[in-house]
Amino acid sequence: MSEIKENPLKVVDVSTIDQTTADAILDGFATQGFLFVDGHDFTQEEVDHFFDISKDYFTQPHSEKIKYAIDVDDCGYTTYNQENLNHETQIKGDPKEAFNFGKFNFLTGDCKKEMLPPVFAPGTENYEFIKKMSLKLHALGSRILNLLALGLQIDEDQGGVNWFSDRHRADAPSMTSMRMLHYPSASKLDAEQAIRAGAHTDYGSLTLLFQKKGEEGLELYEPYREQWKTVPYIESTSSEYNKQGKAAPIVVNIADQLSFWTNQVLKSTLHRVVLPTDGDRYSIVFFFDANDDTLLVPIPSKIVREAGEKGVGKGIGLNEDGSYINAKDYSLKRFKETYATGH
Ligand SMILES: O=C(O)CCC(=O)C(=O)O
Numbered sequence: 526m527s528e529i530k531e532n533p534l535k536v537v538d539v540s541t542i543d544q545t546t547a548d549a550i551l552d553g554f555a556t557q558g559f560l561f562v563d564g565h566d567f568t569q570e571e572v573d574h575f576f577d578i579s580k581d582y583f584t585q586p587h588s589e590k591i592k593y594a595i596d597v598d599d600c601g602y603t604t605y606n607q608e609n610l611n612h613e614t615q616i617k618g619d620p621k622e623a624f625n626f627g628k629f630n631f632l633t634g635d636c637k638k639e640m641l642p643p644v645f646a647p648g649t650e651n652y653e654f655i656k657k658m659s660l661k662l663h664a665l666g667s668r669i670l671n672l673l674a675l676g677l678q679i680d681e682d683q684g685g686v687n688w689f690s691d692r693h694r695a696d697a698p699s700m701t702s703m704r705m706l707h708y709p710s711a712s713k714l715d716a717e718q719a720i721r722a723g724a725h726t727d728y729g730s731l732t733l734l735f736q737k738k739g740e741e742g743l744e745l746y747e748p749y750r751e752q753w754k755t756v757p758y759i760e761s762t763s764s765e766y767n768k769q770g771k772a773a774p775i776v777v778n779i780a781d782q783l784s785f786w787t788n789q790v791l792k793s794t795l796h797r798v799v800l801p802t803d804g805d806r807y808s809i810v811f812f813f814d815a816n817d818d819t820l821l822v823p824i825p826s827k828i829v830r831e832a833g834e835k836g837v838g839k840g841i842g843l844n845e846d847g848s849y850i851n852a853k854d855y856s857l858k859r860f861k862e863t864y865a866t867g868h
């Protein structure tokens with residue numbers, strides 16, 4: 526019998542938007558900064574297909590992949606050791622490769638086309654599938670943001686439940702990206718490479734993550750216990766969802782911008798990916814960012830104001846001159862620090 530890993534995270538069913546669900550979401554994000562979302566509308570077939578496409582892509586020769594290397598818009602391929610998520614402790618970059626889709630138009634699902642290799646190019650079934658997945662991820666991310674707005678009791682006269690989604694509009698540009706990741710097995714790495722992705726926080730608003738059964742390795746840091754905890758792969762406990770062929774619950778975490786924006790009521794938790802004894806890991810991540818020009822000024826919510834009055838989060842998310850930073854500039858700043866080669 527395989528070992529059953531304890532799940533340290535809340536599982537929240539987001540199929541209904543109501544106060545109870547909103548409070549559960551807020552609680553998970555205000556304590557651990559991570560939770561599992563169930564009651565989404567991804568099928569297991571879709572998620573399996575997504576991973577099949579990803580594997581086919583990474584199986585190509587290196588010479589093919591680097592033809593579409595990452596560009597100034599953060600679209601394209603990044604190779605092994607190119608990205609270093611923790612400069613303080615890691616000398617070499619992360620032993621992983623990735624492909625980023627970016628510059629999305631979420632009215633249509635289109636992304637920047639120039640950086641797409643033939644396997645993903647417009648006109649292919651893959652391109653249409655990726656469009657569909659990015660629209661569904663945008664919709665799920667927006668739903669979670671609406672629940673968060675309800676949980677935070679954002680002032681009605683300021684937009685209430687729609688406050689966040691008005692700043693993650695489908696028709697306005699953002700740094701949102703969708704990323705396929707591949708971490709090769711330990712046997713292919715140098716012995717000193719013990720970490721797959723260095724400890725870091727994410728840059729945007731929310732991160733949504735698909736992982737595969739048997740390929741765990743993601744860990745989050747619990748500061749109050751000074752402990753790293755495994756984020757396991759879990760199945761839905763709803764027999765109804767399983768009967769309907771729904772995919773397993775999706776990992777969702779708060780990133781820096783939402784934390785700044787809420788005087789740190791929402792926690793942007795440190796996380797990393799560790800190396801098991803063997804086996805590859807594939808993950809697919811949606812980094813959901815606010816529209817480019819959104820200023821990260823504390824949001825109009827009683828809960829956030831009260832945290833601010835206690836001095837929580839004071840001085841974070843500011844430019845050097847003390848003005849509030851906008852969503853795009855913050856992400857760009859973090860990208861610059863992350864890429865060992867700089868771009
Ligand atoms: O692959 C994973 O599970 C997580 C990757 C991650 O945290 C990131 O790319 O920001």
Ligand SMILES: [Fe+2]
Binds near residue numbers: 725726727796
């Ligand atoms: Fe991350």
